[in-house]
Amino acid sequence: MRLKQAIHVELLQSGRRLTINVINRGPLLAESHTDQLFQQLVSYREQGSDKPHLGLGLFIARLIAEHHNGSISASNLPDKTGVCFSVTLPL
Numbered sequence: 001m002r003l004k005q006a007i008h009v010e011l012l013q014s015g016r017r018l019t020i021n022v023i024n025r026g027p028l029l030a031e032s033h034t035d036q037l038f039q040q041l042v043s044y045r046e047q048g049s050d051k052p053h054l055g056l057g058l059f060i061a062r063l064i065a066e067h068h069n070g071s072i073s074a075s076n077l078p079d080k081t082g083v084c085f086s087v088t089l090p091l
Contacts, residue, residue: 005024005025005026005082007022007023007024008021008022008023009021009022009023010023013091016090016091017088017089017090017091018088018089018090018091019086019087019088019089020086020087020088020089021084021085021086022084022085022086023077023082023083023084024082024083024084024085025077025081025082026082026083027082027083028076028080028082028083029074029075029076029083031076037058037074038058038059038061038062038072038074058072058074061087065087065088065089068089068090069089069090070087070088070089070090071087071088072085072086072087072088073085073086074086
């Protein structure tokens, strides 16, 4: 049985920019796919999932961030225990 970990949310301000980090402990992102995650209709789900998935969520999140002159990114944590999704917006 796999224990569930809490998802951590951080809010950081640096000058006139605000960054929201969503940190999830668990499976890592494939390094070769991080740039493609935010493209339309892209999904990297584990095989065998019985739930349909259209690959639109991160694409829409990118559009919203860019509409507000911000950006969104994803990366593996330095200690390789999970991933961090970051949204940066101007204040």
